[in-house]
Amino acid sequence: MKEFVLINAKIVKPQGIFEGFVVVKDGKIEKIGKGEWDAKKEGGKLAEGFETIDVKGKHLLPGLIDVHVHFRTPGMTEKEDWTSGSKAALAGGVTTVFDMPNTVPPTTDQEGLDLKRSIVSEKALVNYGFFGGATKTNLENLANMNNLVGIKVYMGSSTGNLLVDDVKTLEALMQSAGEDVKKGAAGGSGKFHAHEEHRSTIHGKILAIHAENEVCIQHGFEEHKGEDDPAVHSKIRAPECAEQAVKLVLELVKKYRAKVHICHASTRAEIDFVRKFKKHHPKEIADLVSVEVTPHHLFMDDSEYAKQGNVVKVNPPLRSHDDVLALWEGIADGTVTMVATDHAPHLMAEKQLSYAQVPSGVPGVQTMLPLLLNAVHEGKLTLEKVVELCSANPAERFGLEEKGKIENGADADFTVVDMELHERVCHHFLWTKPHWSPFHNWWLVGWPVMTFVNGEKMFEWRDTFGKSLGREI
DSSP states (O other): OOOEEEEEEEEEETTEEEEEEEEEETTEEEEEEESOOOIIIIISSOOTTOEEEEOTTOEEEEOEEEEEEOOOTTTOTTTOOHHHHHHHHHHTTEEEEEEOSOSSSOSOSHHHHHHHHHHHTTTOSSEEEEEEEOOSSOHHHHHHOOSOSEEEEESSOOSSSOOOOSHHHHHHHHHHHSOOGGGOOTTOOSSOOTTGGGHHHHTTOOEEEEOOOHHHHHHHHHHTTTOOOGGGHHHHTOHHHHHHHHHHHHHHHHHHOOOEEEOSOOSHHHHHHHHHHHHHSOHHHHTTEEEEEOHHHHHOOGGGHHHHGGGGOOSSOOOOHHHHHHHHHHHHHTSOOEEOOOBOOOOHHHHTSOGGGOOOOOOOTTTHHHHHHHHHHTTSSOHHHHHIIIIIHHHHHTTOTTSSSOOTTSBOOEEEEEEEEEEEOOGGGOOSTTOOOTTTTOEEEEEEEEEEETTEEEEETTTEEOOOOOOBO
């Protein structure tokens, strides 16, 4: 690998921003300095081929970690693959992604994981990790799967056929992933229950929860049977469906002390439940729960149906303006700990079908950072907060010790952003395979213009990509 230095950078950390330089060697950050780079003073005897990259006062952020993507491999590669998905990530300043298990076949056992891993290892241009998928019968398989970043639990139906909609299975998963009840888990009886023999092998695994109550959803389907207005989606999967699920999850966290990550929170009540849970429990219990929100839930509300129809059909659905405000309040007070995309591409031809036939999901991995940078421009949050939400917190939560930060010895994953660049979200420069976005034609201020993965320049504005492969974390 080449040695190089990025100079004249505004380096962004959660604690603040300073002007300086970053020296990279063998894919790692070798040195960070404040002020101007002096080759004689700082470089000593520079290696042959040592490169100086002048970023001219632009901001340098740690590479973003998107903990929630659907890159559709294997089985649905007409919608996305790891070449197109990686390019979209790189153009969005994302250097690490966690892929969800609802593929074809689903990633529910070691065989499925091996299949996915063999394909991704030869195509991914970013770093990556894999979630295993929970079913009602595969707890033993999950226990034997190697190097998972976590286990995805679908309490409500979505793309694919993974569904855990009964309390018994959910409780078994929580107990297996949680602390030994004999050692004082709140509510514990002092006795093990179902699946006791597998507890130690998945102990400590993070359960990523799609929190929507399936009974509630099915009731909504019956109540609104035959309706075809796209806006009915937010009535069928009503706010109370998410609220009931999150309430149950928090009760089980308290009982079994399992680590839980609540995916794509979308309602005020969910945020309120988590806020109260964290306030009224000791830190060691409060810290068991993390919460993500998506850009589409942050920047769109249910009025968008009138503009885009089924294009913005997502699970959970778009919510009210008040719910959107609640998500921003959760970011401000720390209840929301991450922004992740739930990048879920479908072909536009599918999105033009009737409501009942339209699959749920939108692409998002390329537009997350530009949307957040534009929010910085508008004064809704700070660059430091963006780093916290999209780099530092994901790395800390999922145990990525050498990622998510610009520090000596960390992996050289970062993105250079131009906070003055005013550009339109345009289908022609969207690298996701379907080449569309619900944010098409939005003008945004602030864009990533250069992205590095493992010390290699992998993207440069607007359409230049590297060829080095990423690594499994």
